Amino acid sequence: LFELSKMEEGKVTLYFQMVDLEDLLEEAFRKVKVKALKKDLKLELKIEDTLPLIFSDGARIEQILLNLVENAINYTEFGKIIVSAELQNQFILMKVKDTGIGIPEEDLPFIFDRFHRVEKSRSRELGGTGLGLAIVNELVKLLKGSVTVTSRFGEGTEFCISLPLNTESNTI
Structure with missing residues (x-):
């Protein structure tokens, strides 16, 4: 909660450098592989x-x-999780798509809000605070990108993150 508050106030330190997304994605996969x-x-x-x-x-x-893939694992009982990355104009488009339980349409406008939990009955079972997607949203904004979600209840969810190739002119 403290970290999220700092992000919202623009008081978080970011360390910009050249990033190899392929290596980063493979490392994130290694970290969640056992859980999947x-x-x-x-x-x-x-x-x-x-x-x-x-x-x-x-x-x-x-x-x-990691936040998005771990959520996908938590809310997927069978099937798969696909993480993709591609170049689109001057942006990298990353997607995390699952075959999980999906998000009811009426909850979609609120999923990036603090403490919003879609399936409150599973809160104790899965743990969590309802802050993960709020943190994702704030981090993506700080990186000058955007995040969107599409979902069909009972069929799965897809998060799309768009990040600029170069945020060098944007200091935070």
Whole structure:
């Protein structure tokens, strides 16, 4: 909560450098692989061959990805989670798509709000505070990107993160 408050106030330190997203995505996958295997879920990584380096904060991008992939694992009982990355104009488009329970349409406008939990009955079982997606949203904003979500209840969810190739002119 403290970290989220600092982000919202613009008082968080970011460390910009050249980031190899392919390495970052593979490392994030290694960190969640065991958790996915325990649930017998398939993890797929689809990275465009010509993905360039980007000037951004790699640790924060990894934090965003880990949050989204761990959520996907938590809310997927069977099937798979696909993480993809591709170049689109001057942006990197990353997607985390799952075959999980999905998000009811009436909850979609609120999922990035602090403490919002879609399935309150599973709160104790899955843990969490309802802050993860709020943190994701704030981090993406600080990295001068955008995040969107599409979901079909009972079929799955897809988060799309768009980050600029170069945030060098934007100091935070």
